Amino acid sequence: MLTHFPRVPFLTVETPAVRLLQRSTKKIQSILRLLWGDPRFLMMSWLARFIAIREWVAQRGDYLPPAVFDATVIHEVEGACPLESPGQVAKLIQANGYYVGFSLQPSILKELLTFAETTPCYANRNPSLPFYINNKDQMAQELGTPLLVAGYLDNHESCDAYQSIKHDPYLLAVASQYLNHPAVYLRGELAWGFPAPNTLADKVKTARVYHCDINDFKTIKFFFYLTDVGEGEGPHVYMKGTHRTRKFGHQRIGQGCAAIADEDLVQTYGRDRVQVVTGAAGLGFVGDPYCLHKGTVPVDNSRLLLQLEFGIIPYRIWYF
Incomplete structure (x- = not known):
C-alpha cells in the first residue's frame, strides 16, 4: 500500500x-x-530518460527465443503481408519505434466488445463515476459536461479474452526479443475516447499531445483498435525513430517533452517522421513508448482502444 x-x-x-x-x-x-x-523506480525514472542507458540495460539481457511458438489470438492483417516473425518485428521496432501489421482473431474481438458493452466503465477514469457505455449521453447530461474518455480501470483483467492476449506466445515473444529480457507484464487499459471539445490541459491529461512514457529502462506497448479508426476517430500517431534520435535536451527532460508544443516537436524532428495509424476494428500495432507518440482527439465517432505494456523489472509503484 x-x-x-x-x-x-x-x-x-x-x-x-x-x-x-x-x-x-x-x-x-x-x-x-x-x-x-520503490527506490528502484525513482532511480530508473532519472536514468531511463537517456538513450545510452536504456540501450545498455537492454544489451545486458540474455533472452533466448523459443524454437517454436504459436500465435493463439493474433493473425496477419487481411490483404497485408504474412505475419512477421517475432524477431523481425523486434528489429522493425528497433529501427522505427513501432510496427503495424497484425490483427485480433474475430472471436477475441467479439468477446472484448461484448465485455465493453456489459461492464461498467468510468467517466474520465473517475472510479466514483461508473456507467454503461450505452448510457454515455445520460452520464454526460448528469455531469453537465461532455465526456473526454472513459476507462474500465482494472476490470479488463477479469475478461478471458484479455487474458488470452496478455499471455499470447507471439506477443510475449515479440516483447521479449525487443527487450532482450523475458517480458514482464506491467499493466494494461481498456478505454473509450469520445468526440468532445478539448483544451490543451485536457489533451495533456489524456495523452493527446506528443509525449514519451518512461515506466522502466525499456518497455514495449501493444495497442488494439476495437472499433474502426480513421482520421476522424482519434488515431494513434508516432514520430518515427525518436526513440533512438532524441536530442540530448529532450532526453534530459524525459517525460517533460509533453510540455513542448506539438508543432515545435514536429519542426525539430521533421514532418516526414509523423506516422498516423488507422485501420479496421481488430488492428494491432506495437511500439516503444519512449518513441514520441500521442493519441488524437476523436471528431466523428468514439474510439475503443486496448493497450498492454511489458517491461523488464516489476516495480511496486507507478507515476500515478
Missing part, C-alpha cells in the same frame, strides 16, 4: 516566487512518494 504524503497548501497570490514554490513542492512530494514506494 502506498503512503500519500500530505499536500502543502499553496498560496493564492500568483507571483513568480509562489509558482516556483508550488513547482518545487510538487517535485519534492513526487520524489518522496517514489522513494517510499
